[in-house]
Amino acid sequence: RVLEDLEQLDSAKQSYDFVIVGGPSGIGGSTVASRLSENPRFNVLLIEAGPTNEGVIDIAVPGFFRNISSTYSWGHVTTPQIGLNNRSFPYNQARVLGGCSSHNGMVYTRGSSDDFDLWGKVSEDRSWSWKTLFPYFLRNEKLVPPPGGRDASGQYDPQYHGTRGLTLVSLPWGGPTDFDRLAIKNAEQNKEIKFNLDVNSGKPSGLVWVQSTIGNGERCSAAVGVLGGQVKERPNLTILLNTQVTRVLPSKESRQLDIRTVEIISFSSGNKTTVTANKELIVSAGAFGTPHLLLNSGIGDKKELEDVKVKSIHHLPDVGKGLSDHLAFQVSWSANGVVRPVDTVAAFEEWQTNRTGPLTETGVHQLMFSRITPDAPLFKEHRDPAAGPNSPHIEIVVLSVGPRILASVGLLTPKSRGTVKIASNNPLDKPLIDLGYLTHPFDLLALKEGARIAKRWFEGSAYEGYITGFLGPDPDTLPEKEFDNALKAGAGTWWHPVGTASISPKGAKHGVVDPELKVKGVKGLRVVNASAIPYVPTAHTQAAVYVLAERASDLIRASW
Numbered sequence: 001r002v003l004e005d006l007e008q009l010d011s012a013k014q015s016y017d018f019v020i021v022g023g024p025s026g027i028g029g030s031t032v033a034s035r036l037s038e039n040p041r042f043n044v045l046l047i048e049a050g051p052t053n054e055g056v057i058d059i060a061v062p063g064f065f066r067n068i069s070s071t072y073s074w075g076h077v078t079t080p081q082i083g084l085n086n087r088s089f090p091y092n093q094a095r096v097l098g099g100c101s102s103h104n105g106m107v108y109t110r111g112s113s114d115d116f117d118l119w120g121k122v123s124e125d126r127s128w129s130w131k132t133l134f135p136y137f138l139r140n141e142k143l144v145p146p147p148g149g150r151d152a153s154g155q156y157d158p159q160y161h162g163t164r165g166l167t168l169v170s171l172p173w174g175g176p177t178d179f180d181r182l183a184i185k186n187a188e189q190n191k192e193i194k195f196n197l198d199v200n201s202g203k204p205s206g207l208v209w210v211q212s213t214i215g216n217g218e219r220c221s222a223a224v225g226v227l228g229g230q231v232k233e234r235p236n237l238t239i240l241l242n243t244q245v246t247r248v249l250p251s252k253e254s255r256q257l258d259i260r261t262v263e264i265i266s267f268s269s270g271n272k273t274t275v276t277a278n279k280e281l282i283v284s285a286g287a288f289g290t291p292h293l294l295l296n297s298g299i300g301d302k303k304e305l306e307d308v309k310v311k312s313i314h315h316l317p318d319v320g321k322g323l324s325d326h327l328a329f330q331v332s333w334s335a336n337g338v339v340r341p342v343d344t345v346a347a348f349e350e351w352q353t354n355r356t357g358p359l360t361e362t363g364v365h366q367l368m369f370s371r372i373t374p375d376a377p378l379f380k381e382h383r384d385p386a387a388g389p390n391s392p393h394i395e396i397v398v399l400s401v402g403p404r405i406l407a408s409v410g411l412l413t414p415k416s417r418g419t420v421k422i423a424s425n426n427p428l429d430k431p432l433i434d435l436g437y438l439t440h441p442f443d444l445l446a447l448k449e450g451a452r453i454a455k456r457w458f459e460g461s462a463y464e465g466y467i468t469g470f471l472g473p474d475p476d477t478l479p480e481k482e483f484d485n486a487l488k489a490g491a492g493t494w495w496h497p498v499g500t501a502s503i504s505p506k507g508a509k510h511g512v513v514d515p516e517l518k519v520k521g522v523k524g525l526r527v528v529n530a531s532a533i534p535y536v537p538t539a540h541t542q543a544a545v546y547v548l549a550e551r552a553s554d555l556i557r558a559s560w
C-alpha cells in the first residue's frame, strides 16, 4: 500500500514490526523493506519525505537524468569549502521514492575486493568481506541485454553477474562508436591502462565498458527494482510518502536505552504524530539525512548538542564525523572528431514507442580506472590510502562532445574527511554539510597525478591525428599555484558521500554502529545506508549500498 499523506495512516489500528526511515526512498531502506516484507509475518512501514517517482518522465528516461527537477531534491548547500577557495555549492540529494537511485547517473560499479575486505578489517568482523558479500551482489542484480538487444558479448563477463535479482543492470544501448574503438585500440598498446573485460569482478582497474542500472530502456531505481512489481502491493508493506521523520524517541518504559519510536510530520498539513515499531527501527536516510536525524534526536557528541540546545540522550561522538566523498575535476582536449548532438524530439519518440535509442543511455560507454604508480613522488610523503592493490586511486570518465574531449578525473581514495552537523534544535532546519574537500594534502597531489594519467592516455598512438591539442589545465606546464587554483575553482562532487554513521568493532568506543549495524549502546535501532560505510569504495556508491542492505536484511531476519 502506498499512502500519499500522513492523514491516511491509521496508526491507532495498525501496528508495525519494523519501521524504516527514508526506506521507500533510499537504496538502503527500499532493499530492507523489500526483503523483510517477503515474510508475511512481518508488518513493515516505510516513511519517505519525498513524493512518488511514478509518472516523472525525467526520472524514468535515462537520457534525461540531468533535467530532473529540484522539487525532488533536499536543496542542500555545502558550507564554504576551505580546500576549494571557500566555495559553497548546491549538493544534490534526492527527496523522492527511490532516493538518489531515482536521480543518480545509474553507473553500476561495485568497487574492488579490497574495498569490501576493508569493511571486515575496520569492524574486526570478517563476515564483512568481498567473498561473503559477493553472493549478495548476485542476489540483488539481474543483468539484462542492452536496450534494443545489441550483442554485448566481449564487453562483460557473465560469471560476475546475477540473473534473477530485482535491480536490472545493462550495458549501453549504443556502441561501439568510433570513439569507443579508438579507446580499445589505445588500451592494446597502453602499458598503464589495459582493457578489462568486467569492471565488477572485484578488480576494476583498466578500460571498461560501463554497466548501468537501466533495464528495458528505463531507469531501474530502488523504487522500480527492489520495491517494484508486486512488492508495493504486499498487504504487509505500507509506504508512507511526503512525511518527514523529525526525531527518533526513546521508550519511557525501558531501563536500557531503547529507541523504536519516530516522530513524523506531514508536509501538506504540518500535522505531527508518532509511530512505534514492535521489533526494530531502521534508519536509512542517507549519508546526510541519517546523522541529521540522530543529532536532532540527541544522539551525538554531548557537548556539540548542548551548544545547539539539543538535549543529549546518548553520547556518541562520531555521529556525523568521518564524511568521505569523491571529488573530481575536468581536463579537456581539442579533437578532429565530430559527434552529432542527439535529436531529442526524435529520440524521445523512439523511447516512447520502443524503449530504445540514445535516450536509453547517458552517453558514457566506457570508464577508466587506474592506480597511481608506486614511484609517484606523493608516496614519498604520504601513505597509500587504497584498501589494497585491487583498488584504483583514479577514475576517468570521458565524453566526446563535438570537437572536444572532456575527461572528468575523480579521486577514489581521498584522505580528507568532513562532517555533518546541526545548526539549531529545529529538525526542519537544513544540516551543515562540510565535505572537507582537499583538507588533506594527499588529495590535491593525487588529483594532479590523475590529470597526468589522463594526459598519458590521450598521448597514446591510437589517438594520433584525432587529438589536436591538450586544453588543460596542465599540471606540467602551469605554475603550481595557477594549476591548483584552476583545480580548486573547477572541482565538484560525484555525489558519493559515506561514513557519517560508520561501522566499527563491537564494543569499540569510536564509530556509530556495530558489525550488525546496530547503533552502539541502543536497543532497537539500526542504520542501513551509505552512512554506515566506513571508507568510500573505489566505485560509484549505489552497488555498495545495495549489497550492504541485502546483507543487513539477512542480519535483521536472523534476529527475529
Ligand SMILES: Cc1cc2nc3c(=O)[nH]c(=O)nc-3n(C[C@H](O)[C@H](O)[C@H](O)COP(=O)(O)OP(=O)(O)OC[C@H]3O[C@@H](n4cnc5c(N)ncnc54)[C@H](O)[C@@H]3O)c2cc1C
Residues within 6 Å of the ligand: 021, 022, 023, 025, 026, 027, 028, 029, 047, 048, 049, 050, 092, 093, 094, 095, 096, 097, 098, 099, 100, 101, 103, 104, 105, 106, 107, 108, 109, 243, 244, 245, 246, 284, 285, 286, 287, 289, 290, 293, 494, 495, 496, 497, 528, 529, 530, 531, 539, 540, 541, 542, 543, 545
Ligand atoms: C546526483 C547523483 C548522482 C549519482 N550518481 C551515481 C551513479 O551514477 N552511480 C552510483 O553508483 N551512485 C551514484 N550516486 C550515489 C548513490 O545514488 C548513493 O550512494 C545511494 O543512493 C545512497 O543510498 P542511501 O540509501 O544511503 O541514501 P539515499 O539514496 O540518499 O536515500 C535516502 C532517502 O531517505 C530520505 N530521507 C532522508 N531524511 C529523511 C527523513 N528525515 N524522513 C524521511 N525520509 C528521509 C530521502 O528523501 C531519501 O529518499 C549518485 C548520487 C547523486 C545524488
